[in-house]
Amino acid sequence: MKRFLPRSLQGQMLLAVALALLVAQGxxxxxxxxxxxxxxxxxxxxxxxxxxxxxxxxxxxxxxxxxxxxxxxxxxxxxxxxxxxxxxxxxxxxxxxxxxxxxxxxxxxxxxxxxxxxxxxxxxxxxxxxxxxxxxxxxxxxxxxxxxxxxxxxxxxxxxxxxxxxxxxxxPYFMRSLLLQTLLIYAVLMGTIALILRRITKPLAQLTRRVEAFSGNPTLGVDGRVEPQGPVDTRSLIAAHNAMESRIVALLDEKDVMLGAIGHDLKTPLAALRVRIESVEDDDERAKMAGTIEDITSTLDDILSLARVGRPSDPIEPTELAALTASVVEEFEDMGQPVELGDTHRVVLSVRATWLRRAIRNLTSNAIRYAGGASVTVTKEKAEAVIRVTDEGPGIPVHEIARMMEPFERGDPSRNRGTGGAGIGLALARAIAEQHGGRLVLTNRPQGGLSAEIRLPL
Missing domain, CATH: 3.30.450 (Beta-Lactamase)
Incomplete structure (x- = not known):
């Protein structure tokens, strides 16, 4: 029954008025x-x-x-x-x-x-x-x-x-006149209410589209912003949203400035420290110090990337996902990592290639770290393109899957990259998938191991 009822505000209001008028006329x-x-x-x-x-x-x-x-x-x-x-x-x-x-x-x-x-x-x-x-x-x-x-x-x-x-x-004259009167009332009243509701719902629909666009890309600025229109209540709502939007943009700008400053202030001394350790004569000690500096730099890069994922600077471009995935697999193969490219299908989507490559790389690194190897495929399932990274490791307990996709959450309580890193890889991959209107899905495979899927809408 519910599926036959109108879902819009205008439709529900017109239906309610029509039913009330029908009862009153009856x-x-x-x-x-x-x-x-x-x-x-x-x-x-x-x-x-x-x-x-x-x-x-x-x-x-x-x-x-x-x-x-x-x-x-x-x-x-x-x-x-x-x-x-x-x-x-x-x-x-x-x-x-x-x-x-x-x-x-x-x-x-x-x-x-x-x-x-x-x-x-x-x-x-x-x-x-x-x-x-x-x-x-x-x-x-x-x-x-x-x-x-x-x-x-x-x-x-x-x-x-x-x-x-x-x-x-x-x-029959009485019934005919009553029917004509009812039809006339319906035409005049419903027409008037429809015009009033259109004046209310039209700016609300524009505001809804603006909110959806802004939530996906906060860098829109003032372009496409809805001008206050309609009744005073609707005008007030639109004006309040525009003010909130401006405040959010200002906060994001401040955040970017702050992150840039943090990255500069931290990476500069790390680079200087990396030069200084070259004077250490003990090779083992020098290697340990260099590894520590590399861990700090990688963790800092992950944190800055996660913070900036909501406001990407690179453009959206048509990209062939199979070729993009193959390039990531080649990087790991060049480093001697046990990664193989499985069955792939040609799928072209408009994406931010740099960010999507980062997400695939994070999922593959996790599979190598926890399972010793990974297999990457690209398929097309119904209305989605699926980039799937599978392994043969221990998997993740079902009740822990949702928690594992949160920032700084991981099975090993340490932050050592040798045993799992800082716990930002999955959170960053999920954020990148959602940035493209998709989702990250983690499931345990029946034959053992974990399947990590980036599902993007076609």
Whole structure:
């Protein structure tokens, strides 16, 4: 059910208003139809009462009771008398009309002893009387549904006075006008609300696109920034976002300046120290000192790279991933490392080649360090390009996989590069994958070892 509901703010608001309007119009239509029915019933009751009250004026000069002309059925508008009530078992009694007609007659000074109001289906015996003087009406509306009989015996009288009234089909004009009114209200109201919602949602949609673009590349600056527009609340939101964006850019600039200063201030003395140790005569001691300096420099490079990954300076360029991966594998092979290039497929993506090469290199280095070797492949799976680095090592406990991708987290608590380094390689690889809109996936292989995958959307 949820998948059929609109997901946008404008769609949900229009649906809510449409449903509310439908309920309101339904209640209004019900009340209007009830009021119309009451008006019709009251009109019939008053017509019957008028005929019954006027019966005294229609009596002969000697006060004889009224009888229909010999051999003819009384006309609808005429009164008739009968020594007993004409209601039969097949007639439908109408208590509401009885109560209402009694009330009207009593208000006019006519004391009712007995009353029967019932409805009888229109039959052929009534057709001739109905047709008399009503041919045009018959053409327009057709015969009525039924005839309403009112049989009344007043106090002191023996016979019953019988009045009749047509109970015609309800004319469709009311429903047609109500339907047209509903459609008109829908058109005007929904159109107006749609325009208002568009004025609200259009700048929100622009702001959403800007936030998505800025989150992927904070170096956008003022280009493409959304200008405050729409209602005052929306304008305030956009202005607040622009101010926050400017503050974030300023902080990132300060961070870059600070990182540049840290890198310069640390690498300069390290380089000087690297020159000085050349004067150390003991070869073993000199090698140890040089290795320590190299570890410090590599760790510093990793930390600075992780800090700068959100604001890369190199451009995005179309790159053939298989060739890029093959170049990384060749680097390790040239150093005599046990790395092999597996099956590869040609996949061209727009990426930052320098950063992606760094991520592949980190994953391969980890596989060599912990498992003694690595196999690298490039495949295409559904809508993703997959750069997969596999090994045959001990793998990672399932509950530790997520933690291993965090900065400075590793299985060995030491920071010695001989036993695993500073724990930045996986975090940097994940950050680079996410920078390209992808993800880093670590899984333990069923046959043993770890599979590290950089999955990039095609």
């Amino acid at each position: 209640i209004g239509a019900g009340l209007a139809m009830r009021a119309q029915a009451e008006r019709e019933h009251n009109s019939i009751a008053h017509a019957l009462a008028f005929r019954l009250i006027g019966s005294r004026m229609l009596r002969g000069p000697d006060g004889d009771e009224l009888h229909p002309p010999r051999g003819r059925h009384p006309r609808i508008a005429q009164l008739a008398t009968s020594p007993r009530s004409p209601m039969t078992a097949g007639d439908a009694e109408r208590p509401w009309f009885e109560a209402r007609l009694t009330e009207i007659l009593n208000d006019q000074g006519v004391e009712v002893a007995e009353i029967n109001v019932f409805e009888r289906d229109f039959d052929e015996t009534m057709m001739a009387d109905f047709m008399q003087g009503r041919r045009g009406r018959m053409r327009d509306r057709g015969p009525p549904d039924s005839i309403l009989f009112a049989a009344v015996r007043v106090n002191g009288a023996q016979d019953w006075l019988i009045a009749r009234a047509l109970h015609e089909k309800r004319e």
